[in-house]
Amino acid sequence: MTIVTHILATTLGVQIGGLHGGDAVLAYAFGVGVDADHALKAPFYLRTGGFKKRIGYYWRSSLQEPVAFLWVVPLAVALRTVVPIVFLAVHIAMDYSVRYEKMPFYPYSTWVTRGWLVSIPDGVKEAVLATVLLCLNVLLFLRRS
Amino acid sequence: MPERPPVPQKKLGDRILRAPIRALHLGLGATPRQLTWAAFAVSVPAAALIAGHRLAWGLALMALGQVLDGLDGGVAREFGLSSAEGRDLDTRLDRAAETLVFLAFALAGIVSWMLVLLALAAIYLLTTVSDRSGFDPGCKRVVLYLGLLVPYRWVFIAIFAVNLAGYVAGLLIMDCRFQVRMDALGGDLDTVASRAARLERAETPAGRA
Numbered sequence: 020m021t022i023v024t025h026i027l028a029t030t031l032g033v034q035i036g037g038l039h040g041g042d043a044v045l046a047y048a049f050g051v052g053v054d055a056d057h058a059l060k061a062p063f064y065l066r067t068g069g070f071k072k073r074i075g076y077y078w079r080s081s082l083q084e085p086v087a088f089l090w091v092v093p094l095a096v097a098l099r100t101v102v103p104i105v106f107l108a109v110h111i112a113m114d115y116s117v118r119y120e121k122m123p124f125y126p127y128s129t130w131v132t133r134g135w136l137v138s139i140p141d142g143v144k145e146a147v148l149a150t151v152l153l154c155l156n157v158l159l160f161l162r163r164s
Numbered sequence: 165m166p167e168r169p170p171v172p173q174k175k176l177g178d179r180i181l182r183a184p185i186r187a188l189h190l191g192l193g194a195t196p197r198q199l200t201w202a203a204f205a206v207s208v209p210a211a212a213l214i215a216g217h218r219l220a221w222g223l224a225l226m227a228l229g230q231v232l233d234g235l236d237g238g239v240a241r242e243f244g245l246s247s248a249e250g251r252d253l254d255t256r257l258d259r260a261a262e263t264l265v266f267l268a269f270a271l272a273g274i275v276s277w278m279l280v281l282l283a284l285a286a287i288y289l290l291t292t293v294s295d296r297s298g299f300d301p302g303c304k305r306v307v308l309y310l311g312l313l314v315p316y317r318w319v320f321i322a323i324f325a326v327n328l329a330g331y332v333a334g335l336l337i338m339d340c341r342f343q344v345r346m347d348a349l350g351g352d353l354d355t356v357a358s359r360a361a362r363l364e365r366a367e368t369p370a371g372r373a
């Protein structure tokens with residue numbers, strides 16, 4: 020999913036959960052910030068094909084795969100909050116609705132999956148979800164103000 | 165031409181400790197395996213002493229265990245006795261010794277059980293990837309001596325944080341290596357992950373079986 024949809028989903032979660040301060044920071048860090056791992060892949064992208072646009076490049080890393088729960092859960096226990104777990108789960112669930120290849124348990128397993136709802140075009144899923152999230156965010160915001 | 169097994173690199177410590185390393189093996193006939201077990205055996209009374217609130221004695225014994233733990237690798241490298249099984253045993257017994265010593269700190273009430281379990285969890289996680297990633301910050305038992313200077317709560321928080329961060333770094337290192345493999349494969353980007361994964365499976369002993 021695109022970063023905009025992740026921001027909308029995280030903002031909705033923050034509004035629903037009434038999160039403030041450190042919890043809100045954690046929500047955005049694990050709901051949106053995990054996408055920062057794409058920056059790690061940027062040198063590889065540039066090295067293999069320069070600035071030429073290549074759709075389908077493997078931008079993912081284990082930071083935003085289910086295997087990340089192995090370190091996020093202990094971190095959440097240490098911080099005494101479920102926020103990282105919940106928002107990372109939402110992020111992953113959204114990404115797994117897009118049909119590109121993913122390796123959920125790498126490096127422990129080389130199993131590759133395309134996730135769920137693969138028969139529905141990615142553009143349709145993204146557009147519907149982004150619209151619903153935007154409407155819910157606006158509704159919640161208006162109700163509170 | 166048959167492939168030669170890699171010769172383990174001698175460490176600086178091996179050169180410094182060359183005399184005791186040679187004496188242990190040539191004089192006493194000690195094998196790396198025996199030294200590995202001896203290092204673990206020393207950790208048991210060390211943990212008992214720490215649990216019994218005799219921290220200084222416990223740490224002193226733990227230090228002896230760590231010296232023995234360093235010598236086993238030295239003997240293996242000096243006399244060409246290194247093996248995958250030996251390294252595996254060393255890692256397992258190191259983790260077992262850490263577990264005993266860390267739990268002793270909780271038993272003694274020096275730090276909370278939660279903190280000890282979190283630190284151990286982070287160390288175990290790091291151990292699952294450190295061999296393959298080649299990254300291990302080495303922040304484990306050795307940091308416990310800092311507890312003589314700063315509160316043990318902070319020492320255990322540091323162990324947890326460093327090892328968890330090391331684990332994440334290890335995962336990312338392996339991700340980057342896999343990316344290199346995918347980039348080298350090229351072809352259809354929509355299937356490159358599954359093709360690279362198949363290749364990796366074929367290269368591992370389990371995948372070939």
